[in-house]
Amino acid sequence: MLMLKGIAKGFPGVRALNDVDFEARSGEIHALVGENGAGKSTLTRVIAGVHQPDAGTITFDGQPTVWKGPGDAKRHGVHVIYQEFVLFPHLSVAENIFIGHERRNRLGLIDHRRTRADAKALLERFGIDIDPRSRVRDLSVADQQMVEIAKALIHDVKLLILDEPTAVISGREVDVLFERLRRLRDAGVAIVYISHRLEEIFALCDRVTVLKDGGFVASRPIGDVTRDQLIALMVGRNLAELFPTRRGPKTPGAVVVEARDIDVPGRVRGASIALRAGEITGLAGMVGAGRSELALALFGALKKTGGEVFVDGRPVDIGSPRRAIELGIGLVTEDRKGQGLAMLLDVAANVSASTLPEFTRSGLFDHRREATVADEAIASFRIACRGPGTPVAVMSGGNQQKVIVARWARTSTRLLILDEPTRGVDVGAKTEIYRIMQELADRGVAILMISSELPEIVGMSERVVVMREGVVTGELGPGEITEEAVVELATRRMAG
Incomplete structure (x- = not known):
């Protein structure tokens, strides 16, 4: 679905990306990992049309592509869900899902009944049990995240990027999110999953690409890499070096x-x-x-x-x-x-x-x-x-x-x-x-x-x-x- 070759991007005094290759396939959840400053956010913005690369090529859905901006990328099916939600808390779930794409009647007025019905059908399609009439401010954080995903799904989504989606949820909410992401994957959507939580990478993703200092390090099927190996690729040192050396035996303090x-x-x-x-x-x-x-x-x-x-x-x-x-x-x-x-x-x-x-x-x-x-x-x-x-x-x-x-x-x-x-x-x-x-x-x-x-x-x-x-x-x-x-x-x- 997406192929990046030799992507480079610089800002005044900073080389954010240097000769990065990356690909995301339809029907696959692809993890993008690396330390802060590795280039993940910049690469995401290049994919989403926020930044134009200084060098390299983008191929999307089999066609060489130059995005004119985020709106152009979105029209072609690229959607990003950031850590900070873009929702209107005083509006209903249905109104948030279709904001900017309101359902209207023959007189051009907003058709609230149709909006709610379409929102309900969309939510049910992906197993999201939320009342479309509910105010967003009354929802849990996990359900607000589902509304963000539903907003993307009203379009013809081909590539969905999630940036640290579990930073604000835990436990059962994470399990529910993973279940819904797998449904999207099985429906043919390409998903890029960005997270610092390595246990999630191994539980959910099919492949993983590692960036370090703005450069490409490796891309592997998730089954071909261990947690220790992934950490070593990310930071250049082994898991045993992650924790400080234990002090020798001593009498416990008071x-x-x-x-x-x-x-x-x-x-x-x-x-x-x-x-x-x-x-x-x-x-x-x-x-x-x-x-x-x-x-x-x-x-x-x-x-x-x-x-x-x-x-x-x-x-x-x-x-x-x-x-x-x-x-x-x-x-x-x-x-x-x-x-x-x-x-x-x-x-x-x-x-x-x-x-x-x-x-x-x-x-x-x-x-x-x-x-x-x-x-x-x-x-x-x-x-x-x-x-x-x-x-x-x-x-x-x-x-x-x-x-x-x-x-x-x-x-x-x-x-x-x-x-x-x-x-x-x-x-x-x-x-x-x-x-x-x-x-x-x-x-x-x-x-x-x-x-x-x-x-x-x-x-x-x-x-x-x-x-x-x-x-x-x-x-x-x-x-x-x-x-x-x-x-x-x-x-x-x-x-x-």
Whole structure:
């Protein structure tokens, strides 16, 4: 369906693509992978007609092609679904699907009955169970994504590109998305699937193409490459080098924060966990196990109705995040953009956000000191940006995450909780975040890492606590931590 040969694209001071070959076949799901900066987004925009290539050729549906713009590519059947949805929340599902292509009667007026009927038929055709009369603002994120896909399907879609489609969904919602993508593939649509989640690549895709530093690395049938080999192609190093070298045997540090019999209504039941200085503890479990809720209760951001928290052996009342910060406890949230970063502000403002009184003297804010602290964080955490004044909104996901970690590293003298710390970042950025976690542990900080990625849990944790349905089902120590052992505890039903 699509064949690119020798594609090159440059911008002032940057060579984004250099001699890239790529093809997508009808009735195939083709993964496009690579670290941030590998060229995936630029290549997508070339395919979609947003950018004209500086060199190379595009063949689409057997014909040499030069797109005049995104509208031209769309008319020929190329559709892209980006991470950020383009929907009108106050309009109905049917109105969103047909916006710009409204169904009209003989008088030229919008025929709402026909619009709803056509939307219903389209949704049913692909097994999407959504009422076309529903307001988009009332839908789950997963269903909003289905509306985006349906918008593309009103056209004669030949090539569908999805950019990180599971960044905002999880669990059963991912399974439903995959089922619908397979239906499209079986109907003859060519699908390009872009994701950092390698387990999804192996579960869904038929082939994979790897880009690195704007260049083509390899294209393989998915059955001909292992996870370790794919990582090596993406980053130029083996999986064993992804995680920091484990420190030698040592006596565990003192317990700095301990939770006993924590209850959060409907979410956590009688959960206990002890966190030791200088130790990385993994908190594992399936989606909905109560991991994030336990962390939020420890941080004072979620009200608990039972249990106690001890800091350095003394009972404390952590009734708010402010109190947690005063006690040297920090939390890197799962939702980087929604809860972690002030997206309209720069690096300096985000790094200083948890310690604003430190920069205030006699009612005046010391921006110079703030910039100095941000410069130190940029160097220490290897944050790729132009300086303290760089808006975080223009930075890659991995560097945004390092900004958040840098903020909390300044205040987290006892415990730093990281909830899905590498979600949505590339493999290279993961390695950097793992290094930072290990360095903080080496300073004596207790680390609690919540992760849904089993290789991450096994590769980084010195101890693993596992939850299921709000209950702690077990704990694994050195020599016991394997993916199989974690899964067994995560699926174990507790008596009573």
